[in-house]
Amino acid sequence: MEWMVTAKEPGKTFLMQGNEAIVRGALEAGIRFAAAYPGSPSSEILTMLGHVAEEMDLHAEWSTNENCAFQACMGASMGKIRSLCVVKQNGLLTMGDALHTAALSGCWGGVVLLVADDPNAHSSTNEFDSRHQARAAGIPLLEPATFQEAKDMIVYAFELSEKLQQVVMVRSVTRICHGRGNVTLGELPSQPSQPKPIGEWDKLIAINWFHDLLWAKLDQAQAAFEDSSFNWYTGPEQPELLIITSGTGWLYSVEAVDTLKLDDRVGILKLGTTWPLPERLLLKYLEKSPRVLVVEEVDPFLEHNVASIIGHNPGLNIQLYGRHKKSALPQSFELNPDVVINALASVMNVTYQAPQTGEVPAEAVVTIPNRDLTFCAGCPHRASFFLLKQTLRIHEGNGVVMGDIGCYTMGGNRAGHFLLQSIGCMGAGINMGEGLGQLSRFGFGQPVVALAGDSTFFHSCLPGLVNARYHDSNMLFVILDNSATAMTGFQPHPGIPVNCMGKPANAVSIEKVVEGIGCPVAVADPYDIEATTQLVYDLIKKPGMKVLILRQPCATLAVRSKGRRKVWVDPELCRGDECGCGRFCSKTWGCPGNIWNYQTGKAQIDEVVCIGCGVCASLCPAGAIKVEGGQA
C-alpha cells in the first residue's frame, strides 16, 4: 500500500508485507535510485518504488536485466546518492561478475543489494542459497528474521555501506517478502540528498590491488557486528543445547522451544549479521554449550561457518547438528515449525505429538484430484502451445521445443501438452537451440524450435540471437509476446511504452531489433489458430535461422482494460459425446473456462472463470460455442 510506505507517522504500527517493509526501510534511508528486474518473491518492491517515485522524488527502473540494474546502482553511487538493487536468487547469478568486481572497487554512495531467496522454489525453478555469493564476493551480509527487521536492516545496511564504502547484501526469503506482520514506522528524511561532483582523480576501479582492502572492510564489518542489535541470546546461563539461527529459522526455533517446553534447557542465539560472523560473540556462547543445533534456510551456510570457527578454536568440544548431511534437519527444501519442532525433539530426546484430526473410516476417505498449474483462462500461450503441438508433433512428427523461464515454462506440463524438452535458466532456449540446430550438418533432421517471452527476450536472448544469426543455426526462434512480464505481475519491460513510474518510455520494437540483426522475422496472432499453424509449418520447412513473434496481450491484463465478452454453449448445437470430438473443448483445449456438464452431457462455459477470448468457439467442430458480438 503506497499510503503506508510513505506515511509520515513515525511510531505508528501497520500490517505490512515484508516487501512493503523493505520499501519503507529504503525510503527511511533516503534512497534516490532503485533498479531491479522482476522475480518472485521480490517483484512488489520495485513496483511500489515506481508508484511512489514521484512523491518521494526518486528514480526507479525495471532494468533490462539484473546486470544492468546492479551496475546502474553502482553508477548512481558514484554520484554519492544511495541506491537499492533488488533481485531474486537467480538474478544474483546473472549479475555475478558485476558483484565480484564491485566488491573490489567498493562504492561511494551507499549501495544495498536486496536478494530475495525462494526456499522450496515456490515460484522458481530452484532454491539456490544466495548467501554463498556474499561470502564469495567478500561483502557483508544481513538476514532479517521478522517484518520489522526487514525494514530496520535496510536502514542499517545503507549506514554500513557508506561507512565501509562497500556494497552490503540483505538476504530475505519468501516467508518474509510475501508474509505480512506488524511493522512500526521510523522517520522519513526531511530533505532528499543531492548528487555531488566527481573529481578528476576520484575513480571506482575494480582491480586486484584492492583485494587486501576488501578483507580489511570485512574485518571492520565484523567488529561492528560483535555489538549489533540484530544479534541476541535468550535462554539459560548454561544451556544443554544452543540453537544458532538466522532469518525465518529464528521464529520457528522459538516456537519449537515453547512447544516442547524446553526453555530452561535450550538457549537460542539469533544472528542477523551472518557474514562475516561475529566471532567473539559466537565463542562466548559456544564455550557454554556442549551441543549446537543450527537452524537456517536453505544450505548449511551458517553451520559450515560455525564449524570453521569451532575448527579454529581447538579448546572447543562441540557436537554440531544441522542440515549438513541431514544430521538433524533435511538437506533440501524449506523449513517450517514442524520440521524444527521434530528436529529439536529428536536432538533433545523428547517426544512430540501434533494435535490429531478425527479418524475417517476407509469408505469415507475422498480421493482429491491434483491441482496442476495451468495457463489462465484465455491465455495466448494455450493457443501458441496448441498450434506448436499441431505443427511439430502431429503434422511434422518430431519437432524439438526448447523452453525458457516465464509463464510459458508451464508448457512443459499438461497445460502445454508436455511439449518442452528443455527448461534451463533465462535465455537458455535460444542458446541451447543454437547448439542443437547446428547438428543438422551431421544429419540431425528434427526441426528445432526455441521459445522466449518478450521480457525474457530483452533480458537474456539478445547475445544468443546474434550468435544464432551469425552462425546461421538451423532453427526457429519463437517469441511469445504478451506485452508484459506476466509471470511476476505484469511489470513493464523495454518493449512497453510506459515505465514503472508511469512515465512515457522509448519502447524498443522486438521486430526491428531482430531485423537489425538480419534475421527473417514474421509476426502472427496465436488466437488465429488455423493461419498461424500453417505459418509455423512453412517456417520450419525453411533452412537457417528464422524468428516468429506470436503476439497477443496477456489475457489477464486484456480483461482489465477491455472487459469480458460473454461466451456460451448452445445446447441445441453441442452434440455431447455423440460428436466424436472427444469433448475437445474441455479435454484437449483444457481452458479452465471450458467445463463439462455431467447432468446434461454437454459442454458448458464457466462464466465466473471465462474471460471471453473466444478461441474455443473457433475450434468447436459443431460451432456450438457462441461469442457475444460474433466470433473471435
Next chain:
Amino acid sequence: MSMQLSKDPLNVIICGVGGQGNILASELLASALVEKGYFTTVGETYGASQRGGSVMSHVRISARKQYSALIPRGEAHIIIGFEPIETLRVAREYGNSNTKVVFDPRPNYPLAVLIGEAVYPEIEAIATELRYLCGSVQILEATRLAQEAGNAQAANILLMGALTAMPEIPLQAEDYSQVLSQRFKGDVYALNQEVFDLGYRQLAV
C-alpha cells in the same frame, strides 16, 4: 477491553485457488487485527498461483508476540475454505478434531478433472470426510450469494463476514468494515459491505 484470546496464538487458515481473492481477504482481516493492537502474521503460500494453483493464507493472531508465518500441522483452529477440495486438502494436514470449518461448496475444477483424468468428488462426500476430521463443519454458499448480490468475485469478502462473526475472532463487524471503507470506494465499497454483512449474518449467533 481485554486483548485476551481464547487461544494464543489463534491460527486461522484461508484457502482456495488463485484468483479467488483470498490473499486480499486475509490481508484485510489482518490489517483490522493490527489496528486493534494484535500481533498478526500472515503467511501466504501461492507461488505461481495466478495460474490456477492452490492458494493458502495462514493468519496467526497473538496478544503477546509475533509468530512465524506458518502454522504447525494439526494446529489450525479455524479453516475458511473458498473451494471444496482445497478445504479438504488443508483440513487433512492442518486440522484437528476441534477445528471449525466453513466452506463454499462451489467447485473450481482442476485441469485433471477438465480433461477427464480425475473425477471431482461429490460435495456431500467432501463434507462427510470433513465432519470426521474436524470439530464442526458448515457449508456457506458464498459464491452463489455474492453472485445474487451482484458479483461472484465478492465471495471472498462474504466469507470474511462469516469469519468475523465467529466468537474466536476478536473483531466486531465495524472493525472489518472500517478497513473495507479505507480500501474501497463508491459502488465497489457498497457491494463489499453488503456481502460482508450477508456473510456476517450467516454465522452470527
